[in-house]
Amino acid sequence: MAGSLSSYDIVVELVCGSIGGAVGCAMGHPLDTIKVRLQGSTAYRYTSAINCARITLAEVMILSNAIYNCPPRKNSVSSQHGRQLGSVY
Numbered sequence: 044m045a046g047s048l049s050s051y052d053i054v055v056e057l058v059c060g061s062i063g064g065a066v067g068c069a070m071g072h073p074l075d076t077i078k079v080r081l082q083g084s085t086a087y088r089y090t091s092a093i094n095c096a097r098i099t100l101a102e103v104m105i106l107s108n109a110i111y112n113c114p115p116r117k118n119s120v121s122s123q124h125g126r127q128l129g130s131v132y
Contacts, residue, residue, distance in 0.1 A: 073096075076099065077092055077095050077096050077099060080095050080099060081095050
């Protein structure tokens with residue numbers, strides 16, 4: 044059979060396709076976000092694509108810092124488990 048693939052070839056194609064898809068998403072998603080923000084902006088909020096990228100990055104950094112650096116809530120699952128394990132939190 045000239046068209047059959049060995050199991051090694053199938054694994055190689057699966058791994059390479061997965062890496063290619065992940066890289067495509069990682070590169071395409073930020074650019075698509077900038078494009079959508081440029082198309083949906085009102086009153087000329089952004090002066091250029093670079094300006095849009097800077098503002099978007101600043102907003103994302105502020106949002107991620109606010110989400111990930113806040114102390115755990117009093118009734119959250121993580122703080123309850125932390126008390127059970129004798130954590131400082």
